Amino acid sequence: PMIVLRTPKGWTCPKEVDGLPIEGSWRSHQVPLGQMHENPDHLKLLEQWMQSYKPEELFDENGRLRTEIADLAPRGERRMGANPHANGGTLLKSLRLPDFRDYAVEVSHPGSVTAEATRVQGKFIRDVMNHAIMSLQLRIFSPDENASNRWADVFDVAGRGFVGEILPTDDHLSPNGRVMEMLSEHQCQGWLEGYLLTGRHGFFNCYEAFIHIIDSMFNQHAKWLKVSKEIPWRRPIASLNYLLSSHVWRQDHNGFSHQDPGFIDHVVNKKAEIIRVYLPPDANCLLSVTDHCLRSRDYVNVIVAGKQPSPQWLTMDQAIKHTAAGISIWDWASSDQGSEPDVVLGCCGDVPTLETLAAVDIIRQELPELKVRVINVFNLMKLQSPREHPHALSEKDFDSLFTIDKPIIFAFHGYPWLIHRLTYRRTNHKNLHVRGYKEEGTTTTPFDMVVLNDLDRFHLVQDVIDRVPTLGAKAAYLKQAVRNKLIEHKHYISEYGEDMPEVQNWTWPGGEQ
Amino acid sequence: PMIVLRTPKGWTCPKEVDGLPIEGSWRSHQVPLGQMHENPDHLKLLEQWMQSYKPEELFDENGRLRTEIADLAPRGERRMGANPHANGGTLLKSLRLPDFRDYAVEVSHPGSVTAEATRVQGKFIRDVMNHAIMSLQLRIFSPDENASNRWADVFDVAGRGFVGEILPTDDHLSPNGRVMEMLSEHQCQGWLEGYLLTGRHGFFNCYEAFIHIIDSMFNQHAKWLKVSKEIPWRRPIASLNYLLSSHVWRQDHNGFSHQDPGFIDHVVNKKAEIIRVYLPPDANCLLSVTDHCLRSRDYVNVIVAGKQPSPQWLTMDQAIKHTAAGISIWDWASSDQGSEPDVVLGCCGDVPTLETLAAVDIIRQELPELKVRVINVFNLMKLQSPREHPHALSEKDFDSLFTIDKPIIFAFHGYPWLIHRLTYRRTNHKNLHVRGYKEEGTTTTPFDMVVLNDLDRFHLVQDVIDRVPTLGAKAAYLKQAVRNKLIEHKHYISEYGEDMPEVQNWTWPGGEQ
DSSP: OOOOOOOOTTTTSOSEETTEEOTTSGGGGSOOSOOTTTOHHHHHHHHHHHHTTOHHHHBOTTSOBOHHHHTTSOOGGGSTTTSGGGSGGGTOOOOOOOOGGGGOOOOSSTTSOEEEHHHHHHHHHHHHHHHHTTTTOEEEEESSOTTTTTOGGGGGTOOEEOOSOOOTTOOSEETTOOEEEOSOHHHHHHHHHHHHHTTOEEEEEEETGGGGGGHHHHHHHHHHHHHHHTSTTOOOOBOEEEEEESOTTOOTTTOGGGOOOTHHHHHTTSOTTTEEEEOOSSHHHHHHHHHHHHHOBSOEEEEEOOOSEEEOOOOHHHHHHHHHHSEEEOGGGOOOTTSOOSEEEEEESHHHHHHHHHHHHHHHHHOTTSOEEEEEESBGGGSSOTTTOTTOOOHHHHHHHHOSSSOEEEEESSOHHHHHHHHTTSGGGGGEEEEOOOSOOOSOOHHHHHHHTTOSHHHHHHHHHHHOTTOOHHHHHHHHHHHHHHHHHHHHHHHHSSOOHHHHTOOOTTOOO | OOOOOOOOTTTTSOSEETTEEOTTSGGGGSOOSOOTTTOHHHHHHHHHHHHTTOHHHHBOTTSOBOHHHHTTSOOGGGSTTTSGGGSGGGTOOOOOOOOGGGGOOOOSSTTSOEEEHHHHHHHHHHHHHHHHTTTTOEEEEESSOTTTTTOGGGGGTOOEEOOSOOOTTOOSEETTOOEEEOSOHHHHHHHHHHHHHTTOEEEEEEETGGGGGGHHHHHHHHHHHHHHHTSTTSOOOBOEEEEEESOTTOOTTTOGGGOOOTHHHHHTTSOTTTEEEEOOSSHHHHHHHHHHHHHOBSOEEEEEOOOSEEEOOOOHHHHHHHHHHSEEEOGGGOOOTTSOOSEEEEEESHHHHHHHHHHHHHHHHHOTTSOEEEEEESBGGGSSOTTTOTTOOOHHHHHHHHOSSSOEEEEESSOHHHHHHHHTTSGGGGGEEEEOOOSOOOSOOHHHHHHHTTOSHHHHHHHHHHHOTTOOHHHHHHHHHHHHHHHHHHHHHHHHSSOOHHHHTOOOTTOOO
16 A cells, blocks of 8 residues: 655745745755845745644644644654664574584685685575575575676575566566666665665675766765764664675776776775775685675675685684684795794785785795795774774784784785774874776786786885895895796787696695696 | 678688687687697698788789889878878867857955856856857867756757757757766777767866776777877877865765776876876866867876865966966965975965865964965976976976975875875975875765865874974964864754754855855
């Protein structure tokens, strides 16, 4: 049942002001009556309008609202704000989640296997969906990117919602479908926000570059969460979860137009108590954080993860510890055990992690005397000052990880200055050198994308050589060797259209192809 | 004349692959034929498909395109890229601009008059439009905010474009109107981009908070400019100019939902050679930069300026020098002439400038021995490292302005960390303390908006006291006095619904109400 009431715009406002129509015109949306101090005619009109509500019938002689009028207001759950459908948190039930550890990729040794992280995550999501089918608690929203971002397994248990005619050649359409696909990021975001507000759960599965389309809508949802947290009767709702895949570093055939890692920059401008940003380096970390996000409340969770086959680094046990900590030294990649490091290599994001480890491999082979510490950042907000974000590392922990005086080469998924913005108050910030996306790209090979932005293994080795003062003559030869590699790379891709075998087939020492 | 050609989606691609329809279905938009290395059937299909183009008719025995085929391609200006309508820069003519100095606000003394900056700008724009009417060179685009942002004078010479039925009570609608108003930021941005690409000029007049709606469209235009600059035959086009008004600090009756200064953050992620960001402190500076933007090519210019009555600081002569420099010491507000300052107060944006000067007024009265330097930043990119932006101040100039060791209290229009991000490489960054928008707001008075974000004059005085180590007992009394002022402020606005007279009526010493 639906009641449709059509009224003039600005119904019952002063019909005319200064000879111009107000009711029923666009002027009722402006300031129809201004200049109260200076214009007695307007003041008179205002009084007439207020009098038209007949205050003498509404208020008693003491100015109090008459009881029979006050009694017209609904009571209890019929009040607009107390209606559970308008305070969805009161209806929210936790999802029944399968054990994410059952979906783990078996990693016998760092880099020993490759996997497509979001495809692994998709199997977990499929079973979360399966549990939630009967309770109608979960929907996925995607601008036609659910399969492209490797969550196609979800279609085994839930189709794409579609109520029109279905043709035999259509793919997983269903009127009961719980995957809401429409090539409109706005529509997906709007659906999801409304769905969360009614006390259900959801995930937005999107290409990274195009999530900017809903920047403004995200703003308003984040503002809504901030304000509703200050209102005691508003119950927490499920977090708004984003998976951003098909990310800036793998736009091989799409190119420059599909590269933009700046949604993170946009998100971290909002209140720290609302926003969470995760960059899992591999599939097991992605599984762990997906479970976490589906359990969380009143946040906006942004997960950035690749979909392409990539080396896997951590066992599930290691991944759980790493994601719980948010930032860790990767001891198996480091060579500074029992002493001070000469240089710290930080990395955040799956592709920067790969390039950092490949750089470390070169350094450990060619400059074995150099003591290297490798730190992976999974929870971006660990870097920020503890004055700014509840997840932040303490100053002491930060100093202990990054040292107070050693050079830091930091390889980041997004714009490099975001790392500076988050860490400018840290003790060793002056020695922090960040590589990341600097708005360079084209239709080229995967490795060339990182080369164009100086984020590749060879540039990282150069950065280390440039910043460790104690390296002598041997380093000069190495610097020249990696410079030559970059030239070989350019020639090779221009001739063969794909990356050099030594880049494509590189594995962490002891790992297998 | 228009030719409408309807074809099946993916027309002429392989009709069917693995038993599924490709031509005429959504699958033609995916990767219809993959696994060339592993699947001989797919390789066969690919060959059949390529053969369907009958290469033997197209190429001669040496593999060269046959002359009669090559001759079918258009020549000269009929080539798609060489058609002047597709390379609008070849058609671009400079606007005939009236002398912006003729629109100057007369400022006999800093703060001696008030003006609405964008209304002053609107008169200049009106006359620019008037000159351009016959040559059809200029349009304004606005999501129904042209009058609200105080450019209503433009309607004296050009109406709002509208081709439907016009009613007598409509306001400046005209089928020849050159102000394109539609409550869709997307539509305005799309229109404007297309218009610029055909070799004309335009301005986007928008509320600051809602320009985020076109974040993603801005991205693609900025990328387009970056790439087209690398293509020698592409001629420069007019810059994409944004006026962002009704900004974060004056959302009195709109409140929190209308506050977001983050478009600047988004813009400065793009290539430095493309983007320009200006925050004029008053109307004369706004006039000067408007003239500059209308003459520029191949940039995205973002101007952030308020529309509310505000004190005017600079004469036109001073404004021209200030905007040309991009950053200056305001000597008339400073008290450190002939010596080192004890503290530097930086400001950027009209409201932060007002609050900084009001703070300086208090400091100079209450702590006359303190040597204060006031620096106004008009061109935001002056702050960035010279390694990053062509407009940047040299390190030497920056050190000379901001000192190498004195505390800097910086009042900024936008998110405070943007200033840190731009200046983290500067010598005195460690002593830089920035106030700005930290995502606090509600429906309240203008002054309360700055108080909620610690950007007001009283907080700035506290910041100075906290950071100048040499201030003694007298400062403790002053700190308590301004703390009490903040309490009085809260009580006053809760009782009267407007700001305290001493705040509303404050003027720079020697200025008149």
